[in-house]
Ligand SMILES: [Fe+2]
């Protein structure tokens with residue numbers, strides 16, 4: 001394994017030898033101004049001139065790939081960085097199992113591959129668009145820096161995907177790359193491709209839930225694309241995953257600090273009853289039942305991103321060797337799924353039942369189950385935080401049938417415990433499970449910016465350690481008025 005140094009001499013930092021790939025370099029250079037326009041108009045609003053303490057990838061060596069420094073976001077060095085090529089890598093699953101990986105796009109899978117890359121690519125700028133207003137209400141400079149870090153890296157992930165489109169898909173790749181800059185999150189005429197990426201991220205609680213739940217869907221998708229027999233896609237995704245870990249860290253610690261602050265404030269005020277919402281809110285913190293409602297919403301929206309439980313598209317992508325399973329190489333089976341079954345939760349005669357389906361068509365279901373298990377581990381860490389404060393409360397993931405727009409349960413309504421209810425009951429009770437307008441307004445009322453170094457808003461505890469081990473009062477963002 002040789003680690004290719006990153007070339008910073010071209011406008012686009014890269015470790016794919018762009019100086020010797022003139023045609024692709026030209027295509028990327030002509031895409032660049034449109035990207036910068038998009039960033040300036042759809043990226044973090046009001047902070048384009050600020051100096052932000054950001055990490056930038058300077059290597060793809062896992063032992064030291066990033067450096068930190070103050071950067072103006074539009075000057076961030078977005079680059080194209082692939083994990084090192086593995087000598088002799090073979091296709092790890094599907095009907096081409098054991099054959100050498102592809103360095104070029106196999107003609108028969110061209111359309112399928114282009115679609116997978118475009119869908120992944122579309123989520124990257126979408127989240128930047130969803131989060132563009134958050135800088136103005138950041139609860140601290142530390143948190144402000146974190147959202148900007150996530151944003152510039154999602155921008156880089158877009159570069160990662162359009163590089164593949166432009167290098168390997170000729171004219172239609174260039175067209176897809178152009179369209180990725182044209183769609184807009186939440187725009188009724190030209191929306192982003194997936195539902196959760198057209199929702200709003202109106203406040204910081206949403207942002208932290210989004211980075212915990214929706215970026216974690218991103219992780220699962222990248223993990224399964226990292227298995228791909230199309231080697232450039234695999235290498236790109238492997239490097240993206242190093243960055244993605246920080247996004248989930250931001251979400252997990254953001255919610256953890258919010259829970260911590262709420263519970264501490266309740267204890268200080270001697271409030272035992274978590275449902276005494278008025279008294280808790282009067283302390284300037286977010287009550288636990290509202291946090292649970294936000295969790296219910298973001299988890300259910302993120303489950304929809306896995307698509308239908310039973311899917312021939314997913315089976316085809318697996319068979320073709322394009323998209324594998326989570327940690328494919330650690331799974332002990334034939335990696336072809338010839339005669340295997342997988343249990344799928346389905347709606348049968350109005351009841352939720354576990355039914356064995358051919359494992360090949362249940363690929364989405366399996367990835368979603370792996371996702372749920374990953375979420376659950378984070379939830380347990382949150383529950384530990386609550387427990388340590390002595391407040392009697394637990395967070396739980398709602399049932400997978402709860403609040404779904406895609407898949408088996410899209411036409412029914414279920415409570416978070418999985419009990420199916422009729423439409424009238426659902427309409428009457430849904431604000432018990434999902435944030436109401438009033439909840440949203442309350443959260444919004446707490447979203448007051450705090451920009452003094454080392455200070456934090458009333459509703460969130462400070463982090464235990466700083467980014468890059470900086471001290472508590474470090475000025476993570478130098479705001480230019
Ligand atoms: Fe991303």
Ligand SMILES: [Fe+2]
Nearest residue numbers: 215218244247
């Ligand atoms: Fe992400």
